[in-house]
Amino acid sequence: MIDLIEVFDRAEVGPLISETDYYMKRYVPKLTELIARYKIKWDKETIINADDDLTDRVFQAAVDLLAEAGAYCPETNRVMQFSREEILLACSQAPKSATFGEDRERKTMYGRRPDTTDDRPWVHVGGGIYTTDEQIFMDTVEKMASFDIVDSVSVPSILHLRGKDSRVRSPQEILAACKTVRLAREGIRRSGRSGLPIINGISAASQPASMFAASYPDFGLRPSDGFLIDFLSEMVVGYEALQKVAFYNSISANIGSTSTPLFGGYAGGAEGVAVTATCYMIMGNLIFRGTYHYNAPLHSKLHLSSTKPLIWAIAMSNAAVGRNMGYPMVNLPYLGGGSGTKQYHYEMACYMLAIVTSGGNVFSGHPAMAVQSDSLVPDDHKFHAEMGLAAAKLTRAEAEPIAQKLFPLFGDKLKDPDKGMTFQEVYDAKTKQIVNSEYQKAMDDVRGDLAGMGFEVPVC
Amino acid sequence: MGNEAMHEQLKKSIVDQDEDAVLEAVNKALAEGMDPREVIDKGLLPGLNVIGEQFECEDIFLPELMQAALAFQSAMTVLEPKIKEAGGAEQKKGTIVIGTVKGDLHSIGKNILKLLFETSGFEVHDLGIDVDLFKFIDKANEVNADIIAISALLTTTLIGQRDVIDALKDQGTRDKYKVIVGGGATTKEWADTIGADGWSGSAYDAVVLATSLVS
Structure with a gap:
């Protein structure tokens, strides 16, 4: 693989072009051409594709997209160009596994192939988008970490200091990022699993300075945790991302290359998102030197990932990389329904059936449209992890009819989703046991509904 | 023909x-x-x-x-x-200054909205991303804008929307412009809290909102 400094240099020597021209003269026409060239078409019905020939064509289109359109560096206004040979070499040399955590919690996440039914996928739970009250922050992290089936956690963000908002790029943001990390590690220690990895580091940091500050070892993060570096906009590789790449590679940390291709944005519809999401995984390895990928395609208007075309596209990108590259992947589901609602659980079941059978590892989801502060309810995430482990016993062809039965239970609600519950509404403040019978009943009902559809989700 | x-x-x-x-x-x-x-x-x-x-x-x-x-x-x-x-002036619905707040580098949602504003008959002045709050105000003054449209995707950058409104109040020019806010991290409640004239969760609704504000 070409070395990292050579990668950085590509941002300094490629063709000069404005951002608008990059999109309208390179990325968009090339993506359109490749979708036609490789005959990539979503039939508007299928949720989980099982056509391996189509899957492989998506991967080829993703390789060609990077080779022929390049990435864009806004700081230098240059296209970062890579030859097809460089890209294919990077794909062949991509990590097939990533090891996280310390001591007895040290475990390995593997890249999975679609239709693998005899492995135990990595189980990641939690979420970083919640603005969570400090008083329950540690309770939330401790409870998530205490579930035996959990291999790693994402921790919420604390964005307040002394009751005030911490502004982006402010010194308060650095303090908030450091505090988030310290409290998260303490919450994990309280669970009795101090070596458990945090792989969404660092949720409260929007800038490299905050990430680097919060990475100071005394605060509790280690290179064996995972540090997210994201592509800001479609195919954009900015200096801030490259600064993080330089630093986290220098300390040999696990890097989670992260991408959020937008359905309805420059990538267009299902086909464009599938190709672009796949391309990001290739770029994440080649440009960011990621050890795993955080795949998070999103609907540009609804701000969630559980529409039918998006689930198809996300599953497709997992299958394409799973069959052709083997890069370990987790997928961040943004769901419409609020925490604890049946809608939320149905969406997650459909998503898990699609993604885990297609080669993704297990990652519980965020409420997105109905999100509110303190709405990270750990038992939701345990239930969703159980769904993921159950889905791992199925093939794509077996999962598709179940997903089709599930979709009508939430599809019409995505524009106006059910509101959910908060941590405080679900748990007893002292015992941290579920005391909300409505919450428990919704979960039990959904588990029964899934069994009725042929999808047994055992309690772990 | x-x-x-x-x-x-x-x-x-x-x-x-x-x-x-x-x-x-x-x-x-x-x-x-x-x-x-x-x-x-x-x-x-x-x-x-x-x-x-x-x-x-x-x-x-x-x-x-x-x-x-x-x-x-x-x-x-x-x-x-x-x-x-022909001695006429181009008819337009109104003039909008649009941008993403300081510290926020996200552009796609704002770009979609800009296009929809333009294609709906508004004159649009796009300040881009990471925009200093006084640039919103200076540009609005310069082009005699009807509306200032401020986007923010991140929770940590929301404050920038409030800052623009506060600065307009400090300058005594708050009533001169309609201020609308949007973006992934915003809500109707947030818009009400900071005293914005409107909020929209989608680009299409934002055009309807802007049209109603200049009618």
Whole structure:
């Protein structure tokens, strides 16, 4: 693989072009051409594709997209160009596994192939988008970490200091990022699993300075945790991302290359998102030197990932990389329904059936449209992890009819989703046991509904 | 060709996002003596309305929206001088200054909204991303804007929307502009809290909102 400094240099020597021209003269026409060239078409019905020939064509289109359109560096206004040979070499040399955590919690996440039914996928739970009250922050992290089936956690963000908002790029943001990390590690220690990895580091940091500050070892993060570096906009590789790449590679940390291709944005519809999401995984390895990928395609208007075309596209990108590259992947589901609602659980079941059978590892989801502060309810995430482990016993062809039965239970609600519950509404403040019978009943009902559809989700 | 048929041809060329066809139809309409404002109002804008509806229904996406907008802009480079020659002024719904707040580098949602504003008949001044709060105000003063539209995707950058409104209050110019806010991290409650004149969760609704604010 070409070395990292050579990668950085590509941002300094490629063709000069404005951002608008990059999109309208390179990325968009090339993506359109490749979708036609490789005959990539979503039939508007299928949720989980099982056509391996189509899957492989998506991967080829993703390789060609990077080779022929390049990435864009806004700081230098240059296209970062890579030859097809460089890209294919990077794909062949991509990590097939990533090891996280310390001591007895040290475990390995593997890249999975679609239709693998005899492995135990990595189980990641939690979420970083919640603005969570400090008083329950540690309770939330401790409870998530205490579930035996959990291999790693994402921790919420604390964005307040002394009751005030911490502004982006402010010194308060650095303090908030450091505090988030310290409290998260303490919450994990309280669970009795101090070596458990945090792989969404660092949720409260929007800038490299905050990430680097919060990475100071005394605060509790280690290179064996995972540090997210994201592509800001479609195919954009900015200096801030490259600064993080330089630093986290220098300390040999696990890097989670992260991408959020937008359905309805420059990538267009299902086909464009599938190709672009796949391309990001290739770029994440080649440009960011990621050890795993955080795949998070999103609907540009609804701000969630559980529409039918998006689930198809996300599953497709997992299958394409799973069959052709083997890069370990987790997928961040943004769901419409609020925490604890049946809608939320149905969406997650459909998503898990699609993604885990297609080669993704297990990652519980965020409420997105109905999100509110303190709405990270750990038992939701345990239930969703159980769904993921159950889905791992199925093939794509077996999962598709179940997903089709599930979709009508939430599809019409995505524009106006059910509101959910908060941590405080679900748990007893002292015992941290579920005391909300409505919450428990919704979960039990959904588990029964899934069994009725042929999808047994055992309690772990 | 009658005027109605010409209107249809103009409209279709926009719906097809075909810049060459748009320019051909515009030049043909002008050659046949059609008033340039009629070309816009009865041919191009109805086409852009169709594009907006198709975008809202997910029949087309951002690239197609941009192609249609670029075709429209090309047509306007031909039509604007003709309108001025005739002593008229281009009719517009209003003037909007738009940008993403300081510290926030996200652009796609703002770009979609900018295009929809433009294709709905607004004059739009796009300040880009990571915009200093006083740039919003200075630009609004410079172009005599009706609306300042402020985008923020991140929870940590929301405060920038409040800052613009606070600065307008401090300068005593709050009532001069309508301020609307949007973006992934915003809510109606947030907009109400900071005293914005409006909030929208989607680009299409934002156009409806802006239109109502300048009516």
